[in-house]
Amino acid sequence: MTDTVNRSAHAKDTLVRKANDNFRVATELDSENGRKRYRLGQVSDFPEGHHEVVVVGARQIGVFNIKGTLYALPNICPHQTGPVCEAKVLTGSLTADRESDFKPQWVYDNEVVVCPWHGLEYHVPTGQCLAYEHIKIRRYKVEVTGDDVILRV
16 A cells, blocks of 8 residues: 655655655565566546656656556656656647748647756656757656556566
8 A cells, every 4th residue: 555755754765865745655566577566556546637756665756647648757857866757737848840830839738747957848758858859768667457556667
């Protein structure tokens, strides 16, 4: 069963950065095919449009429900290790290209997380940084088994 703990109280047990809010804590399950598995919570804990950070072993993982699909990214921005998954809201982005005759178009609506430290934008479903094509955040596999949300690392 998952529960919520104060991050600072949990700091001795993990190597990840801690702040002042509470995070849900995942429950470790039996490994499968040599990969660790964790129960993050129930499907109802992650409603559409919701995102939150979950402590998974020694990691902080951002779990996002975008249009009914669950995604998981590490809560660490490659730029300067900012808490990228702690952004308050998801947004979209503007693009302009030759195909649109360079007219701005709104894309990725409610699919972009913006690092609260320096503003780099990442497309959650792909992990791709929108400003720099060579930067991509790792994604973790999320599965729904019955009513449980399971993460593989």
